[in-house]
Amino acid sequence: MKRWLRLLLRFTPERRLAALLAGGALLWVLPAPLGPVAGPVALAGALLAVLVELLRLPNDASLRVQREAPAHVGLGDPEQMTYRLENHTRVALRLALQDRLPACVEGGIGRATYAVPAEQTLVVPVPLRGVARAAAPLGPIGARVTTRWGLVGWRLHREPGDEIRVTPSVAGVRRFRLLAMQNRLDTAGVRNLRRRGEGRGFAGLREYALGDDPRHIDWKATAKRQKLITREFTIERSQTVITLIDAGRGMTQLAGDFSRFEHALSSALVLTDIAVHAGDRVGTLVFDDQIRAFVPAQQSRGALHAVRDAFVPVTATSREPDYAAAFRYLATHQRKRALIVFYTDVLGVRASRALLAHVGRSAQRHLCLVVALRNDALFALAEPGATATPARLFDHAAAEELLTSREDALERMRRAGAVVLDVSPTTMTAGVINRYLELKGRGAI
Numbered sequence: 001m002k003r004w005l006r007l008l009l010r011f012t013p014e015r016r017l018a019a020l021l022a023g024g025a026l027l028w029v030l031p032a033p034l035g036p037v038a039g040p041v042a043l044a045g046a047l048l049a050v051l052v053e054l055l056r057l058p059n060d061a062s063l064r065v066q067r068e069a070p071a072h073v074g075l076g077d078p079e080q081m082t083y084r085l086e087n088h089t090r091v092a093l094r095l096a097l098q099d100r101l102p103a104c105v106e107g108g109i110g111r112a113t114y115a116v117p118a119e120q121t122l123v124v125p126v127p128l129r130g131v132a133r134a135a136a137p138l139g140p141i142g143a144r145v146t147t148r149w150g151l152v153g154w155r156l157h158r159e160p161g162d163e164i165r166v167t168p169s170v171a172g173v174r175r176f177r178l179l180a181m182q183n184r185l186d187t188a189g190v191r192n193l194r195r196r197g198e199g200r201g202f203a204g205l206r207e208y209a210l211g212d213d214p215r216h217i218d219w220k221a222t223a224k225r226q227k228l229i230t231r232e233f234t235i236e237r238s239q240t241v242i243t244l245i246d247a248g249r250g251m252t253q254l255a256g257d258f259s260r261f262e263h264a265l266s267s268a269l270v271l272t273d274i275a276v277h278a279g280d281r282v283g284t285l286v287f288d289d290q291i292r293a294f295v296p297a298q299q300s301r302g303a304l305h306a307v308r309d310a311f312v313p314v315t316a317t318s319r320e321p322d323y324a325a326a327f328r329y330l331a332t333h334q335r336k337r338a339l340i341v342f343y344t345d346v347l348g349v350r351a352s353r354a355l356l357a358h359v360g361r362s363a364q365r366h367l368c369l370v371v372a373l374r375n376d377a378l379f380a381l382a383e384p385g386a387t388a389t390p391a392r393l394f395d396h397a398a399a400e401e402l403l404t405s406r407e408d409a410l411e412r413m414r415r416a417g418a419v420v421l422d423v424s425p426t427t428m429t430a431g432v433i434n435r436y437l438e439l440k441g442r443g444a445i
Helices: 002-009 015-027 034-056 171-181 219-225 260-277 302-311 323-333 353-362 376-381 390-415 425-441
Strands: 011-013 063-068 072-074 078-087 093-099 105-107 111-116 121-130 134-137 141-147 152-158 163-167 197-207 229-233 240-246 281-287 291-298 339-344 367-373 419-423
Touching (some): 015 034, 034 152, 063 093, 072 121, 111 121, 163 302, 219 229, 240 260, 240 291, 240 323, 260 281, 260 339, 260 425, 281 323, 323 353, 339 353, 339 425, 353 367, 353 390, 367 390, 367 425, 390 419, 419 425
Parallel strands (some): 072 163, 240 281, 240 339, 339 367, 367 419
Antiparallel strands (some): 063 078, 093 141, 134 163, 197 229, 281 291
């Protein structure tokens, strides 16, 4: 009994049926003998039309509604999902489709009506965009199905059980990978550097420099150019690259549409992809006052996915970062020499005193590349302009003082043995990759 009741409740009357019954009711008020005859005939006709409509409506087997969505969407990256509406009946159908997507993505169809011809499939492309990093189910699909008569509707409800992960932006990964395949990395600001060494692979020719092995002099090229020319060879070895990402208070500041933390995650993901394809071992560590995510160094195609999945749940917080705990954890879990690419905010000598100490100590074991994220608004404020007001000049002086202190802190890191890259968060990816390729090419890792 309950099953039949649930089945009956899936059918809903439509506006056309209400209009049909209202028109038939008017026939009852006609004078006799027309009214008493026309009224029952109209009611019987309406009931017959409803019965035929119910028979024409599809069942679960003859109407399939499927959603095909990407498993991962990059934060801020445009994507596309599709709805497949398969009509296996001999009747053209109209579907008033509705979905309810999670808050971490925007797009979807909302509410829209589609006509699906008899025995055909309609594919509906739908734009999708990630707005917050998270992993969440995509939610249910609902539809109200009618035929062209539009007298009775059939309510359809689907729970596909699919989910989506909004990860750091992967547009950079795709772009740099595509450019690398087309040998066009220079268009993204990446210099195509060769690794210099004494491996078996020939890399190119260059002018002889003091300290080069005389056995590598190319005498034919030397005779042609009238100066000493030596050969370069590739180094056939794998190194370890660890991205260390500060998730503390300074990384919550906006740089464009997203926080500096989001830009750091996206850049780290691109660097991880480049390092994986270069044959390096890759890992990551994210921290604020605690360790938020850690992926130990590994060398496999699955390393990029492991790092990407580790980034999904982490967020920047208003807490002060605990540099001591982060570097202590790193020292425990990464004992061999590695390139540590450290994304952080550097304010000044006094504010960064703990950071300076631990970067210097880490530089004794590892090669530390500090990616110091600029505050673009502060740099803009340091330029007063020709028509600056007294208040603007005061802000300019304060900004200059902060930037001078910041540069002093960066210089102390350089003297401690770290490599420092001072960049804007919105344009840092090419600079980070260039510096990584340069360090790898010099055999510094």
